[in-house]
Amino acid sequence: xxxxxxxxxxxxxxxxxxxxxxxxxxxxxxxxxxxxxxxxxxxxxxxxxxxxxxxxxxxxxxxxxxxxxxxxxxxxxxxxxxxxxxxxxxxxxxxxxxxxxxxxxxxxxxxxxxxxxxxxxxxxxxxxxxxxxxxxxxxxxxxxxxxxxxxxxxxxxxxxxxxxxxxxxxxxxxxxxxxxxxxxxxxxxxxxxxxxxxxxxxxxxxxxxxxxxxxxxxxxxxxxxxxxxxxxxxxxxxxxxxxxxxxxxxxxxxxxxxxxxxxxxxxxxxxxxxxxxxxxxxxxxxxxxxxxxxxxxxxxxxxxxxxxxxxxxxxxxxxxxxxxxxxxxxxxxxx
Numbered sequence: 514x515x516x517x518x519x520x521x522x523x524x525x526x527x528x529x530x531x532x533x534x535x536x537x538x539x540x541x542x543x544x545x546x547x548x549x550x551x552x553x554x555x556x557x558x559x560x561x562x563x564x565x566x567x568x569x570x571x572x573x574x575x576x577x578x579x580x581x582x583x584x585x586x587x588x589x590x591x592x593x594x595x596x597x598x599x600x601x602x603x604x605x606x607x608x609x610x611x612x613x614x615x616x617x618x619x620x621x622x623x624x625x626x627x628x629x630x631x632x633x634x635x636x637x638x639x640x641x642x643x644x645x646x647x648x649x650x651x652x653x654x655x656x657x658x659x660x661x662x663x664x665x666x667x668x669x670x671x672x673x674x675x676x677x678x679x680x681x682x683x684x685x686x687x688x689x690x691x692x693x694x695x696x697x698x699x700x701x702x703x704x705x706x707x708x709x710x711x712x713x714x715x716x717x718x719x720x721x722x723x724x725x726x727x728x729x730x731x732x733x734x735x736x737x738x739x740x741x742x743x744x745x746x747x748x749x750x751x752x753x754x755x756x757x758x759x760x761x762x763x764x765x766x767x768x769x770x771x772x773x774x775x776x777x778x779x780x781x782x783x784x785x786x787x788x789x790x791x792x793x794x795x796x797x798x799x800x801x802x803x804x805x806x807x808x809x810x811x812x813x814x815x816x817x818x819x820x821x822x823x824x825x826x827x828x829x830x831x832x833x834x835x836x837x838x839x840x841x842x843x844x845x846x847x848x
Contacts (some may be wrong), residue, residue: 525552526818527759530805531617532556534757534825540564541614544605546598546742549576551583553617558587568613569593570604572647597647599738602745612751618742621761622646622729634729636721639699644729654728658701659694663687673736673764674727682708682724701725726762736764743772747796750828755800757825766804766822773799773826797829 525531531553535543539562545554548569558567567590569580577595584591594604598618605613622634634644642655661669663683671679685708686695695701702721709720730736746756760766779793804822811818 524815525549525556526619526815526821527805527807527811527823528553528556530823531619531757531759532560534800534805534823535615535617535755536753537561538565538614542566542568542610542612544568544570544601544613544616545619546570546601546616546746547619548580548593549573549619551580553619554580554591555583555587557617558584558591561587561590563589565590566610567591568604568608568610570596570598570601572597574648597738599741599745601742602749605749611749613749613754614751615755615757616746616750617757617759618739618746619759620735620739620765634698634725636698636702636705636719636725639697642696642698642701644725644732646733651734652732654701654732655694655696657728657732658686659690669731670724670727672727673730674723674725675763676723676727678709678713679724681710684708698725730764736768739765739768740772743769747776747826747828752828752830754828755825756828757823760822760824761820766824769824770804773824776826795829797827800825800827 535557537543537557537560539560541561542565543557543561545557545567548554548571551569554567554569561567567584567587569584569591571577571580572595574595577593580593584593592608594608596604601616605611632640632643632648642653642658644654645651657669658666663686666683666686667679670676670682676682682705685704686701689695689700689704695704702719702725705721705724706714714720743756743758750756758769760769776796777799778795780789780795781791781793782789801824804824806823807815807818807821
């Protein structure tokens with residue numbers, strides 16, 4: 514949820530594009546799975562009529578509080594829930610809701626979290642290592658950095674940070690913590706910089722960037738939560754419902770892209786088969802053949818939006834891409 518710092522720090526990224534993608538109906542039911550400061554949520558709420566409904570979910574207590582203030586004028590049509598978006602099925606069940614008409618997921622860390630030094634997300638300030646989006650649960654970054662084995666640290670930094678010096682960094686962390694625990698973001702950033710080869714330290718990007726991303730992803734189980742959320746979001750979407758996902762790094766974007774592709778065309782039949790015989794039914798269609806990226810005017814006012822990507826999927830029951838199996842009508846949709 515990358516946003517520039519204004520008050521809570523919320524200029525929602527790809528706002529117009531995301532709202533358009535949801536194709537909002539006045540009497541529809543919508544979920545903002547990452548409410549943040551309520552920027553996207555507000556724009557959804559103003560488009561709903563008295564019979565419409567918006568469910569806002571976030572696991573960050575600060576975000577929940579801010580969303581409540583932002584949406585105070587829409588209490589008749591909004592429900593704000595502190596939870597992980599991966600729990601969307603349980604959230605909807607508790608609210609007595611079966612299907613919804615649209616879901617928005619705006620992934621990643623917010624500027625409020627980055628700019629609040631005490632949260633321990635940023636390598637630009639010296640603060641206690643934490644990085645938890647929900648400060649009331651899970652292990653923090655300090656525990657991870659000081660207890661994971663060298664092999665586990667290498668896996669996290671390599672897989673989630675796509676860091677080419679993951680081995681050097683993991684070894685340096687283990688070496689330094691043997692003297693005393695690593696307790697602050699400043700300490701960790703310094704260790705990472707020391708682990709970097711001299712020639713690679715001054716190439717423009719901060720050496721700590723990828724490792725901090727990797728640790729944050731591991732602490733918050735971001736990719737595991739996203740995998741669960743994508744599957745469950747698809748299950749609760751009503752006919753012609755839209756799932757819009759904004760990502761901020763390649764791991765997330767790749768996961769969303771592949772999930773949408775496989776949801777549209779799950780067929781496992783050999784390419785030379787004239788019709789589908791595996792009977793795996795498509796869940797709908799990808800609306801965005803290429804990801805939507807911010808326009809230059811948005812980048813000019815919000816530099817943190819530069820890596821944002823929006824992908825959109827529309828639910829269509831019994832939508833078939835290959836041939837006409839006997840359970841699909843001639844127009845390509847189920848009877």
